[in-house]
Structures are given as structure tokens and as C-alpha cells.
Amino acid sequence: MKMKSILTALFVAFAVSACSSVEKIVYRIDVPQGNYLEEASVKQLQAGMTKPQVQYLLGTPVLQDPFSTNTWYYVFLQQKGYETPEQHTLVVYFDQSQRVTNYELDKPLPDSNKEVFNNAIIEAPVAEESSWWQFWK
DSSP, X not given: OHHHHHHHHHHHHHHHHHHXXXXXXXXXXXXXXXXXXXXXXXXXXXXXXXXXXXXXXXXXXSXXXXXXXXXXXXXXXXXXXXXXXEEEXXXXXXXXXXXXXXXXXXXXXXXXXXOOOOOOOOOOOOOOOOOTTOTTO
């Protein structure tokens, strides 16, 4: 009797552990974190802009340099499903008059205006025009 219960417990344990070894079955949502950076808004950034203008364009920075208030960091982290996370960092430098002197983007942003192609071809049947008296067509 004890052997039967031990075998049943082992069978259940193996069955449960076998199900957990299957990867990528559970749906994972895309997780964006930080400042959402778009290529169009980063292209509008230019030298000579004031801090309020940059903040209006890009939002509040994730990090300001603690030793100097003249450097802002915009960090965007995107993780899509089971892919590896991709991080983009934009650093904006200001001079003493609170105007942008330079900005650096560590790697290019994904183009949000890129056209997405769908391979599915859907064709609706074209109905021939016929009148009520031409029922044989």
C-alpha cells in the first residue's frame, strides 16, 4: 500500500515538473520602462534649446547628474516578450545659461514610422453584376 502511494506521488511530481520545463508557452507582454524615446522627437532636439523646451519635448529626465545640474539622462528600456531587453540612453548636456550644448544617443532608435508588412493576402470574391431577369448568369 505504501509503495502504491509513493509511486503515485513520484508520478505526479514528474508530471508537474515536465510541464514546467516547456519554455515560451506563457504569454509575456512587452514592457517599456523609463522615458519612451521616439526617433521623431529626438530629431527635433537641437543645440540652443532651453531646459523647459527639452522637458516639453522629451519629458522629465529619468536621472539628473547629482554633481552637476547641467546633464540630463533619458533612459528607455524595452523588453519584448522573451527577447533580450534593449536599452537606449540619451544624454543631454547644458551650459551655464541652461541651454543645450550637445546631446548623445548611444545607439539608434527603432524607426516607429517603418511600414509593417502583412503577408496575408485577403481577396474578396468579386460579384458579377446581373439583373433580376438574368438568373442563369
